Amino acid sequence: MSTHKPLRAGLIGLGSMGRNHARVLHGLEGVELVAVADPVAARGSAPAGVPLVRSVAELAAAGIDYAVVACPTALHEEVALDLAERGIHALIEKPLAPSVRSAETIGRAFEKRGLVAAVGHIERFNPALRELRTRLELGELGEVLQVVTRRQGPFPARIADVGVVYDLATHDIDLTTWLTNSRYESVSSHTVARSGRPHEDMVGFIGRLSCGAITSHLVNWLSPLKERVTIVTGEHGCFVADTLTADLWFHANGSQPTEWEGLRQFRGVSEGDVTRYAVVKREPLLVEHETFRDAVLGEEADIVTLKQATDTVAVAEAVLAAAADGTSVGLDPRRPLTPL
Template identity: 65%
Template sequence: MADLRAGLIGLGMMGRHHARVLGTLEGVELVAVADPAGDHFGAAKGRLLLSSVSELIDQGIDYCVVAVPTGSHEDVALELADAGVHALIEKPLAHDSQSARRIFSAFTERGLIGGVGHIERYNAALQQARMRIAQGDLGEIYQVATRRQGPFPGRIADVGVVKDLATHDFDLTSWVTQQFYTSVSAQTGHKSGRVHEDLVAVIGQLDNGTVTSHLVNWLSPLKERSTIITGELGTFVADTLTADLTFYGNGSVPTTWDEISRFRGVSEGDVLRYAFQKPEPLRIEHENFRDAVKGAESDIVNFKAGLEVVKVAEAVIRSSATSEVVHLDPLSR
């Protein structure tokens, strides 16, 4: 079978990495790239450099990776859908749920493959966590707590930290636990003089009763990507910067020292850091999307899941504005 013909629009910080992976992806030919602002990072590597998605479409591409600013996702996606071109769109799917629904509908009605770049799903630590949770290694899941913080990224201007950075946590939490959000309560802050929020604290609940908490900001010199999943049999700690997954088991050995037993609660058991392969998440994301376009077995973040994440993000922002708990309607799913 001939290679799929791929295009890429958006050559910023993420776009250049997409170009690197697409340029070496088996079964795919990156035929052209596009960015109206040009190629500041030299991502084209001698390939045809264009300025618009319509010019990419004219090259006869089978699918396109969309790495433009979030506010432009809908316009680019709808033009691709009209041309019958499959699309992998960087997260979030769109800047609001109405836009996300229009994208979802356009691709669904035309039978096109649509994926969202929630790359954390392809991190080996979270892949392992989901597999082990599904096979019952933690028993009932009680709580998921995430911390995602780091310095302000100058490239993000059209959305705040909730719709940009925190959407990773909303998606990975639902995916790892295989549950939906039913409610959120949040507080945000504006500390850097921008229109959009740059920090958020979220408390949520999932449909099986799991409690979640998410601390996210663009204000820390410390870069942290931590997911802590606590269940009836112990706790997983996933560090997605290093792709490490550590299991802290509940102990079966009684604590005989009274002074310790009074405050320890669940006793300490074995601690185990798992060993497993750690491929680059972006490459795994691209391999799965390529396979989906070819009609092979694959695991992509489809537009339905991407829409769900946008709805959670909107609920978080609404909760912060009203100081109320916001409930998400399960019937809309």
């Protein structure tokens, strides 16, 4: 990073994710966390020495260059539009908004004012997935045939305003389009609500991507097993990424013929070598913040743009619509594929 006067950053929201943002911002090179805004947080809950204020107006009055928005999704549009009107750059937690209409409204506001804005789809900064994407771009897998994800675990008490599709499945939607540089063309899904809340807590959905690959995603808050797995299968084998541990394996198609007749009849490919890669494991949230900081400074930085995040919201809407109608829902082909 070039030598610059430290950027002045503010944080909106001190919930579970907000506290993580506060921790990273408080120690981020080239950035000074000058204040945190939360209307209900307890005094003393902000990092030591950082003032706690109650509104965006008070936060802006502290003189900030950019803000991190970590309040509930339902408030994103109101807060983001306020920041845009004040000329403040923003890193907004995912999902960008609770609807495509809201996401597009936010996008227009920041674009109109020429501000830097990004969305915190943190899986793009997971070491295992970054390594996987690099290897896919190098053609190591050949044609991608299928992407499978499993994201499940106990219900998090931090969530109150959205269901599992917007809170968790948006991770899988975004990482799938990012890994394959493709868009969803259609989805079909089923949801379950078993925890007594108004929102769904389990979803299973399949999709077809513009590259021709098919996808399958299992996401829930009903499992005592916490699992974060992405499997990408292609011409030459499959990659398996565990994003909880940031481990990546490659299972190669075998080159040796199977002589056992009984096995040969049931296998399209033979089993080959299994490789576990040594991946440098930096904290994804720190890398996300470094990337956004660099973007604000005008340096080249691979942020998750508002347009990309709006595409993800569109797929999430389609997943819920497909579950409600019991049909397969096509994604509007007139919405252009945003370069990734």
